[in-house]
Amino acid sequence: MNRLTATLLISCPDRQGLVAKIANFIYANGGNIIHADQHTDFAAGLFLTRIEWQLEGFHLPRELIAPAFGAIAQPLEAQWQLHFSDTIPRLAIWVSRQEHCLFDLILRQQAKEYAAEIPLIISNHPDLEWVAKQFGIDYYYIPVNKDNKAAQEEKQLELLHQYDIDLIVLAKYMQILSPEFMTRFPQAINIHHSFLPAFVGANPYQKAYERGVKIIGATAHYVTSELDAGPIIEQDVVRISHRDEVSDLIRKGKDLERVVLARAVRSHLQHRVLIYGNKTVVFE
Amino acid sequence: MNRLTATLLISCPDRQGLVAKIANFIYANGGNIIHADQHTDFAAGLFLTRIEWQLEGFHLPRELIAPAFGAIAQPLEAQWQLHFSDTIPRLAIWVSRQEHCLFDLILRQQAKEYAAEIPLIISNHPDLEWVAKQFGIDYYYIPVNKDNKAAQEEKQLELLHQYDIDLIVLAKYMQILSPEFMTRFPQAINIHHSFLPAFVGANPYQKAYERGVKIIGATAHYVTSELDAGPIIEQDVVRISHRDEVSDLIRKGKDLERVVLARAVRSHLQHRVLIYGNKTVVFE
Amino acid sequence: MNRLTATLLISCPDRQGLVAKIANFIYANGGNIIHADQHTDFAAGLFLTRIEWQLEGFHLPRELIAPAFGAIAQPLEAQWQLHFSDTIPRLAIWVSRQEHCLFDLILRQQAKEYAAEIPLIISNHPDLEWVAKQFGIDYYYIPVNKDNKAAQEEKQLELLHQYDIDLIVLAKYMQILSPEFMTRFPQAINIHHSFLPAFVGANPYQKAYERGVKIIGATAHYVTSELDAGPIIEQDVVRISHRDEVSDLIRKGKDLERVVLARAVRSHLQHRVLIYGNKTVVFE
Amino acid sequence: MNRLTATLLISCPDRQGLVAKIANFIYANGGNIIHADQHTDFAAGLFLTRIEWQLEGFHLPRELIAPAFGAIAQPLEAQWQLHFSDTIPRLAIWVSRQEHCLFDLILRQQAKEYAAEIPLIISNHPDLEWVAKQFGIDYYYIPVNKDNKAAQEEKQLELLHQYDIDLIVLAKYMQILSPEFMTRFPQAINIHHSFLPAFVGANPYQKAYERGVKIIGATAHYVTSELDAGPIIEQDVVRISHRDEVSDLIRKGKDLERVVLARAVRSHLQHRVLIYGNKTVVFE
CATH class of the missing domain: 3.30.70.260 (ACT domain)
Incomplete structure (x- = not known):
């Protein structure tokens, strides 16, 4: 229909x-x-x-x-x-070095699962430019460190404006956006590689391994100025066992991350998500 | 509320x-x-x-x-x-020898998860009368075979009338109700111990074991005159492995059966289920 | 076999x-x-x-x-x-006011899912004595507060000794055991009503509701002197939505708690759990 | 390691x-x-x-x-x-028009999740040649109909021989291989888009929709001469509701198909699968 x-x-x-x-x-x-x-x-x-x-x-x-x-x-x-429904939103996908979520989002857009355009990829690493080229998407390598962060965020904001972007999708972008940035461009969805609020912050798979949990998860949420604390859109989990080393958790987690992020982006694009307080209603 | x-x-x-x-x-x-x-x-x-x-x-x-x-x-x-919401439906629970679903339904009713009364238990075996006694529920042992089926169904229908029953819950009642019975009392929910339509009929766990499936399920559905073909209300599954023998499938299946039947009965009692054609809408 | x-x-x-x-x-x-x-x-x-x-x-x-x-x-x-395999372990089940896990464990033992005896129930409330009576199990009401805790733990330890108990199962016992107690009787399994390490401590369902998570969990773990930090034996989760209020989380959580605790106790009784460091290997 | x-x-x-x-x-x-x-x-x-x-x-x-x-x-x-472990198996991926499983397998191989090579793609349609080109894989378009089937299977077998293939992965190849073919090249894994043995044969999503099931599944199995009856390696499921139309089932199913096929191929490549009778043991 x-x-x-x-x-x-x-x-x-x-x-x-x-x-x-x-x-x-x-x-x-x-x-x-x-x-x-x-x-x-x-x-x-x-x-x-x-x-x-x-x-x-x-x-x-x-x-x-x-x-x-x-x-x-x-x-x-x-x-x-x-x-x-005929207004087609424009997404910027932000990545670091891992390509699984990036590929997944592009392929869903190509398969018309998403009514959206993806004209822009921004990365703090040059690694994934080949993916962008495969699909004819512009790729900007913008390395970020403590000293240049403010300046680089200006560049990023210019690109978002230039490409008329409606939504940032942080598809395993391993950098924190500053509160100033979020104020100026508040529409961003992130995929966190844990079952939040468990294992907030860096290295959640390592922490999960050390704690000996039997299930790991992934969480897609809107980005807010407080790290990993924004309104949750979607979560899912997968069972692990003592046989799984950290590398297995990462591998299993990638499958989760893809699908959880994909569902959250889809719900957002279909205008099914209402934020209130720090929570969401996701109409089905 | x-x-x-x-x-x-x-x-x-x-x-x-x-x-x-x-x-x-x-x-x-x-x-x-x-x-x-x-x-x-x-x-x-x-x-x-x-x-x-x-x-x-x-x-x-x-x-x-x-x-x-x-x-x-x-x-x-x-x-x-x-x-x-102040009309309290009256349930008759029908069982054979297994008590897990029976206990589960009674305990949910006692814990006020269900706004319902359970005045009547009917069984084709005498085994579970002790459970009925524990909770002060009337128990009728009505053995059924080919020869006496029609007569016994008359007795059952009389009891349903006498106890003013609104809904039959077949909680592992291992007998088929006749089409005539279903015409005269069409409100019945059954729990089938497979992921329908896989393994229709008897001994689904044995069949699942022989087929070598990696997941088993349970299905709660309205009863119709065609065996195991009524509108599905709820289903769920559990993972199994080569280590599981038929007895393990039965054990794991019991946990499924309880929770799947419980959810279906709850949805029905809250008037969340609409049947159309041979399907259901379950509003959440 | x-x-x-x-x-x-x-x-x-x-x-x-x-x-x-x-x-x-x-x-x-x-x-x-x-x-x-x-x-x-x-x-x-x-x-x-x-x-x-x-x-x-x-x-x-x-x-x-x-x-x-x-x-x-x-x-x-x-x-x-x-x-x-012919040494039958003896369990003491500890409860407060909620009966769902208690019933579940007793019924599994009666159905011979567990090769174990349950001669003793200890509670800090008198509420569930009726359940104990139904199944002919001794029930001790031992209220605990700050002032009498040490003395009451002595009584509890005496009972464990008197009944020759091998394993304590904290089946929604809403009290913390002292480190001294744990030193003297270290064999105890607890069910925590969250997906640990998320929502450590009290009122996890309320916290989960406030955080707006889309999935809730339950965790069975060995008890150690550090609260909610013992080796995890089993976890499972269930999906929730914005329609679920705290009371729904509690209801859905009860089904999880039962099955997660049941699986953990089963693995322990079959000698499938090896603790090392703060983790477990659960052989299947 | x-x-x-x-x-x-x-x-x-x-x-x-x-x-x-x-x-x-x-x-x-x-x-x-x-x-x-x-x-x-x-x-x-x-x-x-x-x-x-x-x-x-x-x-x-x-x-x-x-x-x-x-x-x-x-x-x-x-x-x-x-x-x-240093013998690297060589896979031929067979596809029709859908690219999701193909991309998934290639990306896993590129991310070194699989110790395998993918030198060959065979299709009965020309549609996915662009994917093969992106990754530098040889692509053969071999249309099959009743009349040319035997001849085309000869060509396919020649290619398998020429490329020294160890395993065929039918990644949504919507054609049946003949028993003769299977005799001459028996190593093949297929992904079936239903929870087998439910909905054997064509159009399983349509059938699932008509039956009104609440969960759909996918099954990866070894191919045998009997359609959809080979030893099952892996299965998984996803919940659906009355809101899902057939197109939604197909979309949700694609995510399942990818991950179920990926796990089965992985288990096979790690020599974790033993076939006996018509069943498998999958060591973890």
Whole structure:
């Protein structure tokens, strides 16, 4: 179904009649809802919803949907986003030396699992330029150290702007982005190679090995200024045994990292993720 | 949240405005929706929804909700059920010799995981009467063979009527119910000890062992007149290895059977399951 | 296969010929090995093995096996344990208020999944005495607070001695055992209701909810004087979503706790667990 | 550990002293066993073992190991294989139009997860030649239909011979190999996109959708002349819901197929798989 659709992601204080108000707005304008999902966080007193409808036959012209819904949203104190399915987001993939997540994301984009473009790869190492070349993607090698970090982040931000990037995907980029950077470009998803909050920080596989856990995991999360503490989008795990050395954990972990990051990026691109507080709702 | 609520389960041909119509009905009568979930099966052209709202503050008296909604449902050609959260369903658990599912269901009911009563246990063996006694539940030993099947099913149906039973849970009841029985009491959930449709019929663990599978499963489904072919509610699996003999498969399978049956019964009791065709929607 | 067997669990510095030496000892005495498993931890330079053989036809009388093998083990600097399959270990189950793990362990023992006896239940609450009574097990209510802890632990130790207990199973016993207690009775398995090392300490489900994880876990481990830091025997996880409140995490967690603790106890009772450093090898 | 090792895979009728005999053979010649695993299938009266030792310091010259062990094996009526870790197997990957498994296998080989070479890709479609070119692998487009099947299989066999191939990996090759072909080149692993034996044959995802299962799977197995009935090496599953259409099943299935096939190929290449009857032992 490649129907042209609009999607609203809304969060607001819970009150009576929210479902009716929003559904009426769409129905009154001739829209056909194809997906509607809602969640009420009773502890937080918050109503969260995702609603998607077909634009074919919708009476409101596209450019008037936002102002029209804005008038409804204001008295509800709602935060909301409006997305159209023919707006194709542009991703920058950031990598260091490991290629497994990079390849995975590119191949999914090529197989049309993702409605997205990948025009830009940024790396602090030159190693993976060959992958970029294979697929005709621009690759920028921007080495970062303590002394040049601020300057290099300027360069990175320029590239994001130049390539009109909507989302950074940190696909095993083994560097921390500065809080300043995150303030200026807050849309970034990272894959962490542990079952957070276990094994925060560096070398999680080594730590997992030393602790003797029987299961390892991977976590995809939005990046925030606090390391490994951003809102979690997706996690998964795999069983290990005493036979697995650290190198086996790394190998098994790579399979996890690929699939966990891939699912998180997919949910984000389909506008299924709502952040509230330090948590996410992922509508399915 | 032990709020008093009403739940509507609805399926009807898909058309514009269904979400709005249903939400308006509730909102217009002062109801506060606390859960709403919908699904559109585009292939079947079918709209399915589950909507739950608080009865506190709802202007329509309880006994008028069904007729009032019926007037809305008729032109939509909708099939629908209305449930109130203070109506406590009554379960009959049917067993043969194995006690693991029986204990599990009783303990969940005692721990208030289930809002249900369990007044009746029926068995074709006398073995588990001690369990019934421990928990003060009536136990009827009704042996069944080819010759007495019709007569014994009459007895069983009488008991179901006498105890005012809403749902049969076949918790490792190793007998097939006749099509006639199913016509007269169609509400029954069974646990099958395989990952259906693999290993239909008897001795699935033996068959799984012989085929050399690396994973075994269990399936909870509604019972229909065709053996092991009813709508699936829940499935789960566990990994096995060459070290596992048939007795290990049985042991590992028991843990699966308990949890798969428990989840299916829970979903049913919370009115989260909609059957359509030979499939289910299980709203979460 | 209820064959009478002997099992050796051995760990020693790795060197050539260990498998041959041990296998020869058994073969030379007429033993038939039915299970042999080994693991070499190359980082630690350690060889670990579990070997089980039939006693039928074994030429060495039982009481001479230990001294005879001791003579072989000494020059290898091996640590070892010898177990006979007809020695039935005696368990004390410790509980607080939640009955799910207690019931689970008792039912597995009754179903002969465990070759063990359960003569004793100790609790810091009176709530679960009814369960003990149902199954004819002695129940001791020993409330513990800061002031009486040392005295109550004396009572507990006396009971363990009086009932000739081999293993304590902390089946949701919500109290910490003192280091002194652990020194005097070091054989104890605990179930922790998180995916350790995430959410160490109290209220892990609340913490998991607040962190917004997408998967929760449970961990069975040997108890050491450092809280939640003992060698891990078994872990498992279950997926959660934004729809799950803390009460749902607790409910889903209970199913995990039961099965994770059950598997750990089973592995221990079958002499499949070797502790080394702060880790375990669990032979399958 | 890139140690040079030899590996014996042995199956023979069970009898006393087998572990000792084999371990003595290695120890007597100065070998250091680094992995030993065994399994006894009591029902079949069969002993199966995998034993790996370092060649450094082993007194027997390589070319004498096979004849020397053969002398031991004959009276035991053993079937056995001897492998050296520096013999690099050569794989032919067969594909149709889907590239996900192909890319996955190539990338694992490039990342040195596999000690193998991939010199040859055979396809019944021209679509994936670009992938072969990216990695410098020879690609042969050999279309097959009823009329030319025998002739084309001759060509395929010639290529396998010419490229000195040890193992065929059917990585979503949507054609059946003839029994004659299998007789002449029996070493082939296939990935089937269902949880066998459920949904044997074509279109398993469509069938799974129609049956309404809640979990789908993938199965890697050795190819035999009976369709989808060969010995299973590895299986895995993923949960689906009513929201998943057939296209979602295909997408989720692709992730499964990749990882299940990858694990099976890895186990095979590490000589961890022993076939007996129609089943496998996969030593870990």
